[in-house]
Amino acid sequence: MLAVQYYQNALLAYRNVMQGKGAAGATKASAGVAVSTVFEQMQKNFQRELSMIAGEQKVSRKGTPLNNRTRALNIARSSHSTKKRELVSIP
Numbered sequence: 001m002l003a004v005q006y007y008q009n010a011l012l013a014y015r016n017v018m019q020g021k022g023a024a025g026a027t028k029a030s031a032g033v034a035v036s037t038v039f040e041q042m043q044k045n046f047q048r049e050l051s052m053i054a055g056e057q058k059v060s061r062k063g064t065p066l067n068n069r070t071r072a073l074n075i076a077r078s079s080h081s082t083k084k085r086e087l088v089s090i091p
Helices: 002-018 028-053 069-078
Strands: none
Touching: 002 028, 002 069, 028 069
16 A cells, blocks of 8 residues: 555645645645646556456445545645544555
8 A cells, every 4th residue: 555655745735835834846746746746646546456356336416535536635635634634555
């Protein structure tokens, strides 16, 4: 589940950039592209795992931060506390 950790790190970096606390030279656009890239890679891994374990599964209309990039970006942008937003890898 390294992909989830990378995704979490990208979202936290995006949140920092949106709040003006990002690394030097980091822009909103570059942080957004980083989130998109990591999201796509995570989705490929996630879909491969799902197909191997459970086959086709229905996803809720709203989705989760793990399968809906827009939802994840909105949560990262607007959350007041990152503690409850941190994704955890369950072995």
